[in-house]
Amino acid sequence: MNVWKLTAAGNLVKTEEEIRPEEGKRRIRVTKLFVNSEDAAIVKGLRRVKYPLVPGRFAVGLVADDGEGTPFPKNARVLLHSYLPAEERGAEKRNFSEDDFLIPGITTDGYLRDFVFTSEDNITLLPDSVNDEKALLLYHVAIAQATVDTLDVKRGEHIAVIGADLAGLLVCRLLIYRQASPILIDSDRERLEFARTRGVYYTSPIDDSLMDFIGTVTGGRLADGVVFVASAGETDLSLPVKICAPEKHLAFCGVGGEGLVLDINAAMRKRLTVHGVSDGTDELETAINLVANKALDLSAFRFREHGKNDVAAVLSSLGEPDGRDVDELDVIDLV
Numbered sequence: 001m002n003v004w005k006l007t008a009a010g011n012l013v014k015t016e017e018e019i020r021p022e023e024g025k026r027r028i029r030v031t032k033l034f035v036n037s038e039d040a041a042i043v044k045g046l047r048r049v050k051y052p053l054v055p056g057r058f059a060v061g062l063v064a065d066d067g068e069g070t071p072f073p074k075n076a077r078v079l080l081h082s083y084l085p086a087e088e089r090g091a092e093k094r095n096f097s098e099d100d101f102l103i104p105g106i107t108t109d110g111y112l113r114d115f116v117f118t119s120e121d122n123i124t125l126l127p128d129s130v131n132d133e134k135a136l137l138l139y140h141v142a143i144a145q146a147t148v149d150t151l152d153v154k155r156g157e158h159i160a161v162i163g164a165d166l167a168g169l170l171v172c173r174l175l176i177y178r179q180a181s182p183i184l185i186d187s188d189r190e191r192l193e194f195a196r197t198r199g200v201y202y203t204s205p206i207d208d209s210l211m212d213f214i215g216t217v218t219g220g221r222l223a224d225g226v227v228f229v230a231s232a233g234e235t236d237l238s239l240p241v242k243i244c245a246p247e248k249h250l251a252f253c254g255v256g257g258e259g260l261v262l263d264i265n266a267a268m269r270k271r272l273t274v275h276g277v278s279d280g281t282d283e284l285e286t287a288i289n290l291v292a293n294k295a296l297d298l299s300a301f302r303f304r305e306h307g308k309n310d311v312a313a314v315l316s317s318l319g320e321p322d323g324r325d326v327d328e329l330d331v332i333d334l335v
Contacts, residue, residue: 001114002334004311006053009045012312017113025117026072027065028080033111033332034058034136036166038231040318042106049106055315056112057082057105060126060135064115071125077132078123080104080111082139083279085121101279112311114334124284129292133303133331137166141287141296142280144170147253148178149283150275151225155179160214160223160243163232164191164203166301166329167254171227172200173296183217185210185239186232194326198300206239214243221245230254241266253277303331 003017021027033056041047042055059080063072072078083101104110126135144167153159157180161168164186172182176199183202184195192203204213214223222245228237231254241263244250250272252260267274280287290296302325306314314330 002308003054003113004056006043006049006055007051010043012043012055012315014311019115020117022117025119026063026067026123028061028078028116028118028123029064029335030056030059030061030080030111030114030116031333031335032060032132032136033334035315035318035330035332037318039105040315043315047106053105054109054112055105056110057103058136058139059111060132061111061116070120072120072123077126077135079126079135079138079284080116080118081122081124081281081284083281084108084118112332124288127288127292130288134291134298136331137170137298137301137329138284138287138291139280140167140170141290141298142283143167143253143277144174144280145283145286145290146280147171147227147251147275147277148174150251150277151227151249153178153180153225157181157224158183158202158214158218158221159225159227160185160240161227161229162186162240163227163229163254164188164195165229165232167231168227168229169195169198169200169300170296171229171253173198174290176200177295181217183214183223188326191326194300206236211243223248225249226251228252230260237262238266241270241272244270244272246270247272249273249275251275251277300327302328304328305331305333308332308334 001019003015006012039055063074063076066074086100086102102108159175159180160183161171162185164184172184175182184200185204186192187206196203202217204210223243225248226240226244228240240250
């Protein structure tokens with residue numbers, strides 16, 4: 001089978017490996033992957049990882065073996081989980097020594113290969129009403145859902161969302177679904193304009209007028225809660241604390257981001273409750289229902305599909321100015 005391995009920073013090579021079944025695990029034919037700027041940063045050596053590493057974090061596939069008496073028959077469409085339980089290693093130190101999960105494509109081999117063997121606990125059956133492209137965004141939806149839940153959002157509250165990337169926009173849409181009012185904040189005016197076209201009414205660039213804008217929207221108060229999207233590229237962590245009202249919730253969420261440093265003293269002075277949200281596995285069923293029932297509309301995004309021969313070129317171009325629109329997402333078809 002084909003396997004794409006990152007052997008060093010910037011050196012992604014395709015190799016041929018023998019398929020080796022693993023006892024107690026199902027064989028999954030990987031069909032499509034969603035790749036983004038975080039994958040590109042890993043390939044380019046901008047993130048610390050252990051080599052060799054197979055990239056690819058968000059993937060769907062087909063069950064490729066016969067399974068009797070299980071919910072996953074042959075040819076069933078499945079979502080491959082983006083967080084996996086870490087194996088017990090005794091006293092051996094893990095990459096994230098305090099975590100009990102592994103992240104495909106970051107702390108363990110990912111899905112950029114023809115086949116994977118995995119436990120049934122690490123796949124989710126996909127309904128016909130959720131196509132492959134929408135399924136590739138389910139983890140982002142699940143993390144957005146988990147984030148909104150942590151804030152204990154109430155109807156009519158104004159919640160500031162810092163970061164207008166995919167994750168930030170999904171958080172905003174779910175806040176609107178909960179009848180709250182998101183205030184989307186970003187340094188990229190193009191992303192803010194796209195958000196406005198998708199129903200996010202309050203948007204603001206990060207400039208000297210931001211505090212006045214928040215006061216105008218809230219009636220002279222600070223935000224009733226703040227979400228900081230770690231994958232959006234904004235790294236000034238004084239901002240979320242500054243705009244959050246005292247004794248409220250501050251959530252850091254996302255499926256990327258590195259090197260974030262929070263001044264905890266400022267958060268303590270405001271008596272803020274700080275949350276970190278990254279794994280949305282427990283919310284996958286909710287995410288599927290939201291997408292399947294069209295409670296959360298993903299039609300705003302367009303998918304650029306690439307063949308398996310374009311893997312290296314796609315990953316090298318992500319994050320570079322190549323004319324890609326803000327609503328375009330990149331999918332690699334491995335079939």
